[in-house]
Structure formats: C-alpha cells, structure tokens
Amino acid sequence: MDDDALQRLGRRVIALRQHKTWSLSFLADRAGIAKSSLSRLEQGKGNPTLDTLWRLALQLDIPFSALIATAQSSVSEEDVSVSLLDRLQGIVPVDIYLMTLAPDAVRYAGAHAAGTRETLQILAGQLQAGPDRALVMLEAEGIHQFEAGQAHTYRAGPQGATVLVTIFYPQGDVA
Structure with missing residues (x-):
C-alpha cells in the first residue's frame, strides 16, 4: 500500500x-x-x-x-493478491474479489461469521480449497461453494491460480 x-x-x-x-x-x-x-x-x-x-x-x-x-481495493503479499471488485449492499450483502495465488502458494483463512458462504470460481490454474477437513480440487472453470463460518484453505497448483471469490454474508452483517 x-x-x-x-x-x-x-x-x-x-x-x-x-x-x-x-x-x-x-x-x-x-x-x-x-x-x-x-x-x-x-x-x-x-x-x-x-x-x-x-x-x-x-x-x-x-x-x-x-x-x-x-x-x-487491493492487498498483496509475496504469493497472494486479493483485489476487491465490488461490494453489494442488498438484502444479502456480497463481496466479490479476484484472488491470485503464485504457484504452490497456500493461504489459510480463519472462520468468517456464522452463516457466511463462499463461492469460488477458478479462472485459471488449479486450486485445492474449502474447509480444512473437506478440501476440494478445482480446475479452470470449476466452481465450489462452502460454508465459510469455519477455517478454510486455498492451495494453488504448480501453475498458480486465479480465482473469483464471492462471499455472501448473513443478512445485516455489513458495516
């Protein structure tokens, strides 16, 4: 920054x-x-x-x-970049991010508020992602949705990964 x-x-x-x-x-x-x-x-x-x-x-x-x-709207570390694309303040608040992970990068995420859901759409590369006990391997064009009120992980493949991350918050959980 x-x-x-x-x-x-x-x-x-x-x-x-x-x-x-x-x-x-x-x-x-x-x-x-x-x-x-x-x-x-x-x-x-x-x-x-x-x-x-x-x-x-x-x-x-x-x-x-x-x-x-x-x-x-963008925050980066050496192997992960997260850019805010949009915030929607409707009945169900939604954040949309573009996340880019370097080859073999791993990002551990803590639990969001209870009732929060994430949808991941892989735009390029490979990604193993989801709650720590139920990681799913995704290829380009793959989509995965999970409850994000628990710790979860994003692990890029050898070519890295570009991911559209959509976070759906419980009603009224925005500031």
Whole structure:
C-alpha cells in the first residue's frame, strides 16, 4: 500500500475501534496481533499483512471489504493478491474479489461469521480449497461453494491460480 492508502486505513481502524469503545490493547489482544503492530497501522505506518487485516476485520465484526475499501481495493503479499471488485449492499450483502495465488502458494483463512458462504470460481490454474477437513480440487472453470463460518484453505497448483471469490454474508452483517 502507498502512504496515502496506509493513512486512510489507519484512520478507518481507529474509527471502527473507537466506535466499539475498545482500547488499542483490547483490539490487538482479540485479533492476536502485537499492540505495537496495531499502533503502527493506526498511525498509517508499516505494511500490514493480509492475515493481520483479516483478523482485524473479523474482530471488528465487519467484512474485509469494509475495512480495506477506504484504503485501496487491493492487498498483496509475496504469493497472494486479493483485489476487491465490488461490494453489494442488498438484502444479502456480497463481496466479490479476484484472488491470485503464485504457484504452490497456500493461504489459510480463519472462520468468517456464522452463516457466511463462499463461492469460488477458478479462472485459471488449479486450486485445492474449502474447509480444512473437506478440501476440494478445482480446475479452470470449476466452481465450489462452502460454508465459510469455519477455517478454510486455498492451495494453488504448480501453475498458480486465479480465482473469483464471492462471499455472501448473513443478512445485516455489513458495516
């Protein structure tokens, strides 16, 4: 993220944390991240990982997209990139992402809110994905839907994978 995006993200985290009347220490502890890391993020410094941002969104009880939308719509690490394509605020709130995984990359995702569903459509490559106890192998053009209220994994094949990820949240579970 560039400096402006980090500043916007920091302000967003502060606003969400203060809205819940939580201290910085309380949120850091709930999210399982160092207080110093959260402090730097709120100051618009550092380079938060995807995992850190997902943990914060989960603890703040908001979709990932609601956290990053004000900063920028794409977050990358060395082997995984996630870009927000759209947020739909209808009766069933929906986030749509494009996720790109490098060859043999693995991304572990924590549980979303109960009742959340994910649909994966493989655009290119191979992907083994789903809840940790029920991974499914998908080829290009393959589609898989699963309950995302449990830990789940994305494991790219030797050519990597490009995936359209659609997350359907329980009614009223957006910010």
